[in-house]
Amino acid sequence: xxxxSSYFAAALIAGLSFGTPSIAADDSRIALVPGGxxxxxxxxxQAGEDAARDFGLAGADYRVPQKWELSQQNQxxxxxLSQGYNAFLIFPGDPVGSVSTAEELSGFGAPVMAGGGxxxxxxxxxxxxxxxxxxxxxxxxxxxxxxxxAKGDGPKRIAHFTGFLSxxxxxxxxxxxxxxxxxxxxxVVQTIADIDAPEAAEEKINAYLAAHSGDIDxxxxxxxxxxxxxxxxxxxxxxxxxxxxxIDHDEAxxxxxxxxxxxxxxxxxxxxxxxxxxxxxDRLRSGCTIKADAPFKSNALTDRFVDSGTAYVDASNxxxxxxxxxxxxxxxxxxxxxxxxxCQ
Amino acid sequence: MPSLTxxxxxxxxGPLLACIVAIAIIQSVSPTFLSLANIQVLLLALAVNxxxxxxxxxxxxxxxxxxxxxxxxxxxxxxxxxxxxxxxxPAPLAALFGLIIGLACGALNGLxxxxxxxxAFVITLAxxxxxxxxxxxxTEAQAFYGVPQAVKAFGSAVIAxxxxxxxxxxxxxxxxxxxxxxxxxxxxxxLAVGGNEHAAELSGVSIARTVVTAHAISGLLAALAGIxxxxxxxxxxxxxxxxxxxxxxxxxxxxGAVLSGGSVSVAATLLGVVIVAIITQALVLFxxxxxxxxxxxxxxxxxxxxxxxxRESRFIGRFxxx
Numbered sequence: 001x002x003x004x005s006s007y008f009a010a011a012l013i014a015g016l017s018f019g020t021p022s023i024a025a026d027d028s029r030i031a032l033v034p035g036g037x038x039x040x041x042x043x044x045x046q047a048g049e050d051a052a053r054d055f056g057l058a059g060a061d062y063r064v065p066q067k068w069e070l071s072q073q074n075q076x077x078x079x080x081l082s083q084g085y086n087a088f089l090i091f092p093g094d095p096v097g098s099v100s101t102a103e104e105l106s107g108f109g110a111p112v113m114a115g116g117g118x119x120x121x122x123x124x125x126x127x128x129x130x131x132x133x134x135x136x137x138x139x140x141x142x143x144x145x146x147x148x149x150a151k152g153d154g155p156k157r158i159a160h161f162t163g164f165l166s167x168x169x170x171x172x173x174x175x176x177x178x179x180x181x182x183x184x185x186x187x188v189v190q191t192i193a194d195i196d197a198p199e200a201a202e203e204k205i206n207a208y209l210a211a212h213s214g215d216i217d218x219x220x221x222x223x224x225x226x227x228x229x230x231x232x233x234x235x236x237x238x239x240x241x242x243x244x245x246x247i248d249h250d251e252a253x254x255x256x257x258x259x260x261x262x263x264x265x266x267x268x269x270x271x272x273x274x275x276x277x278x279x280x281x282d283r284l285r286s287g288c289t290i291k292a293d294a295p296f297k298s299n300a301l302t303d304r305f306v307d308s309g310t311a312y313v314d315a316s317n318x319x320x321x322x323x324x325x326x327x328x329x330x331x332x333x334x335x336x337x338x339x340x341x342x343c344q
Numbered sequence: 345m346p347s348l349t350x351x352x353x354x355x356x357x358g359p360l361l362a363c364i365v366a367i368a369i370i371q372s373v374s375p376t377f378l379s380l381a382n383i384q385v386l387l388l389a390l391a392v393n394x395x396x397x398x399x400x401x402x403x404x405x406x407x408x409x410x411x412x413x414x415x416x417x418x419x420x421x422x423x424x425x426x427x428x429x430x431x432x433x434p435a436p437l438a439a440l441f442g443l444i445i446g447l448a449c450g451a452l453n454g455l456x457x458x459x460x461x462x463x464a465f466v467i468t469l470a471x472x473x474x475x476x477x478x479x480x481x482x483t484e485a486q487a488f489y490g491v492p493q494a495v496k497a498f499g500s501a502v503i504a505x506x507x508x509x510x511x512x513x514x515x516x517x518x519x520x521x522x523x524x525x526x527x528x529x530x531x532x533x534x535l536a537v538g539g540n541e542h543a544a545e546l547s548g549v550s551i552a553r554t555v556v557t558a559h560a561i562s563g564l565l566a567a568l569a570g571i572x573x574x575x576x577x578x579x580x581x582x583x584x585x586x587x588x589x590x591x592x593x594x595x596x597x598x599x600g601a602v603l604s605g606g607s608v609s610v611a612a613t614l615l616g617v618v619i620v621a622i623i624t625q626a627l628v629l630f631x632x633x634x635x636x637x638x639x640x641x642x643x644x645x646x647x648x649x650x651x652x653x654x655r656e657s658r659f660i661g662r663f664x665x666x
Contacts, residue, residue, distance in 0.1 A: 037480050037485035037582060037583065038485055038583075039485060039486055039487060041485065042484065042485060042486045045484065064480060064484075064485060066473065066476055066477055066480060067476070067586075165634060165635060189631070190628075190631050191634055192628060192634065193634035193635075193637075194634060194637065194638070197583055197586055197587050198573070198577050198579075198581045198583060198584055199392070199573065199584070199587065199588075200587065202576065202577055203385070203388075203389045203621075203624065203625075204624070204625075204628050206385045206388070207382065207385050207386075207389075207624075207625045207628045207629070208628050208629070210376070210379065210381035210382040210384070210385045211374060211376040211377065211379065211381075211382055211628075211629050212376070212629075225581075225583075228579070229577075232577075232578060236500055250487075251489050252489070252578075252579065
């Protein structure tokens, strides 16, 4: 299987020998647990292996709940605790509902950190390392508007395809897209959500474009599967009248960018989330604490947010997007301990 | 007049009427609904969704449920895509491989139901987890992208006008299912077991063989749906099948299938699929608030089922079924 994450990780291995701690807790067994199976988290597995090797951990293992259900994730986390895992990087299945399980883990002395998505404060999570989803959606929409306006003046209309409504990030993304459009005088004519599954995305996006492709000038997508489905739909439609900015680094989206079908994509940094997350959890187990005056950002869920980085990739840098994210990861790692941790 | 009465009494008349009314309403509001492009999108959706519905319908016919329809379809889909990408198998062989996996998974369901004596609901709930677990174990939630261009081309090619090639296998399956249920012993056995298992057994019907056969057919149809979906999407996504469950039940029930078994209709189930597809598209075309979409979809499906049940109780109850 061609795994983009493998290439991504392989390219990172050479460049991520920075920031290795001099003192590591040699018995750190870290579990990297997403909310459920999703290609976005594919890079976490390789990142865990790399972190275990680079930081001398007993293990940093990617463990996936079988379904996107909070109960399944909670059961998996409890099972992992009983198996000897002693630190947890978690994408919360629910920002509020997951807090009680995080408290349970923390009660056994296992540090907990949120990765990819945040717990709702108050929670025992040391911090939340994830994409600033609102900023990413805002930036992507601005890029789309730039591309549309480059083709000529006049009123512009866009459609927004996004992910699960149960994901708290989705509303942040909807708000950000609407805000960016409003600032530029662009109308968001339709938001189609709950389509982060292939069948639903393909059916609804194609149905929308079949009926309304003439009514829009651009498409912004803020979830993985809709980005793939929209890119494929535009490829089949042909022509370049409709601009599109996607999200993430699926092969289909990157190929569509290189082929001139899609203008660009807002890539996130899942590898960096898991790699840095494993490092931070190990440092916390080694006795480090979070600085009281650490310069965390805030989002709708937490006041202990660290942006794992996002970047716009277009045809000019689609081949080197790995380098772009390596730079983001290195920048975060370089000053992380000095900025956020107290390791006296 | 008698022929009209007979026509009205058929099990597919209600769903057909609902389809016509729905299409007329949507077309009057959104003139692009019946554009060639949108008809093609509808047919593409129908090609896969009908197989999903048939897969559940055949189990409903024996008075059971198959919760693992989506898991089997997903496993067959990644087996099909993975066999082409990892082993380099030609598409026909990979498709055969996927179909055999679906057939085997379905047959295993049937065997477990008969051997254990437990309800199919419990057995397929367990195998849903097993099949999905195997899927995730193989893929690690990553898609197979190495789908050959010829398969992708098949997924988007048209026979003529807006009619895609993907509907061809589905049409053949629909005809075969109709013929089997109406004319062949195995089909009559399936309906007999669903109608009254004890009476069927006393009549010499092998219950075990019939149940295993029905589950094997169900697995085969789910696998075919998964394979066609890979062709349509051009990628072997491990999440294929995750949201098939509601559709698999909704379409046969809208089509008047009796959940206790013994009475299903291929034509009415197909029309049930059309109704669900039309409703889904209408919600997109009418720009329904995304937070209300699920509520309205559920409400409209409930209305469609109620309409058909009302027709049956008012009309067929008085004059009998055709």
